Amino acid sequence: MVSPGILLVDKPGGLTSHDVVARTRRAFGTRKVGHAGTLDPMATGLLVIGIEGATRLLTYIVGADKTYTATIRLGVSTTTDDAEGEPVRTADPAALASATDARIAAEIAELTGAISQVPSSVSAIKVDGRRAYDRVRAGEEVELAARQVTVSRFDVLETRRGSDAIDVDVVVECSSGTYIRALARDLGEALGVGGHLTALRRTRVGGFDVADAVDIDHLAGAQTLSPAEAASRTMPVLEVTADEARDLRHGKRLLGQAARLKASEVAAVDPDGLLVGVVEARGRDIKSAMNMPEVQG
Template sequence: MARKRKGRDISGWLVVDKPAGLTSTAVVNKVRWALDAKKAGHAGTLDPEATGVLAVALGEATKTVPYITDALKAYTFTVRLGAATNTDDAEGEVIATSDERPADAQIKEALQPFLGEIMQVPPKFSAVKIDGQRAYKLARDGEEVELAARPLWVEELILLDRPDEDHVVLEMTCGKGGYVRSIARDLGAALGCYGHVKQLRRIWSGPFDAEDGISLELVDELAKSTDLDQYLRPLEEGLADLPELKCTPQGAVRLRNGNPGMVMAADVEYGDEAWASLDGQAVAVGIYKAGELHPSRVFVQPERAA
């Protein structure tokens, strides 16, 4: 018989402004400990040296993680021109250098092919699995790593600044699965000068902004106290990209039992994915069919006070 997980039945999102030098898993573990939460996860890994939005889901909010993972995200990052590294960032070993330095106009022109639906090869030092093993583990062991290109939607990629001839600051908005390090690597190759990421910050992810994030120092300061609870955001924010359908109390009962429940349709069509709410509280996510929501995920939340 499995042991019951200890901790509070607490649900919602805690948006952390992640500092450099920590893994995403370490941040999640810190938040879970600080809030004494039974269950926690995150929506989209950040490299250890990256900063910015790390949205930590707690309790029932973990069921909404896929919707944040699939949402658009935006990054600002600095590319160091003139050098390639084996990790495609400043943490790796320099493997090639060049004295070539492109002009701003050349950089702007080179960014154009990176827009829209592109095919991107992940960095060799990444968490992508090859025959069941993480690519970075194979690369660290000195094995030759060959990764297949993957599709990526790039909504926007613009030149923000050129502090000096060796550095460019870019901003990118992209879909799920994008590697900023690959963009820096491939841009350097396209410009004929090599390149790697020097600094990286995720400025927003779906509905969550870095400027609204809580610092890890404050998480530490308020740990194990209910004062930290005030920074929790409702799990419903994780469903921001899905249409909301209101249901009746009777419909909510059916949905919570895993059965189709009657909803009041708004701007949805047959077969659309949506979420049902009762008094603003998420009841279930599912597929809308002829006046009913057929649930795929059901939320177990305490009823909110009127």
């Protein structure tokens, strides 16, 4: 029997997130596998994979803040806002020369904090039931609505200037739903030279770090995080007694206990260290929002 757990995988370039899920299914011998947030095929880095009952935790992980390292190429715009698209505009040398380090820093500052961002048209967002990228590939014009996102860190690590482009290595910490390709596009537009993403690597999802991830060739027998450990990296923990754990698992409320909760979503862990589930306040009571299977190993 396959134990539920969270697996951290360092996705290589060229594979889709679904490819990684398919390989994980084969490696662990189960169909019940999912992931917390897609990475484009071009991108590398951290995929948080749920196995068996731990897939129930993914909904609480997918909205976590994320950290990326990326390379933005200024001077060229593409159809997809990344290196997989066709070039549509190239800046002339004079315009490129005007994109000084000081101007780059100033425009990056404008893209930091709470911002309104229009996602790249080549994204997984659904428009009338179909993915935006499918509509674009079918030749349709797609305009997505702006959304509010938060970019808490947008720092330049290194800048390399060539005759026809400027490559800027950056690190970005942002809220879920932020498109790094769109940041590259918008930075290039603000500087008047165009821009796109040439490299992207996700290094962190909430409390999970790519340094702890396994590579794609070592999935079989890979160590997973227990549901309780994974939940503790995602939300506060409430230790419950065996009686309280039993009641929560049976759908009963813990009457008058809501003051024990430190957040809107809290992981309830029983005396054996097993995750009971995710609990929330309901009036003055504590109630289960999600229950884990009792067998966890």
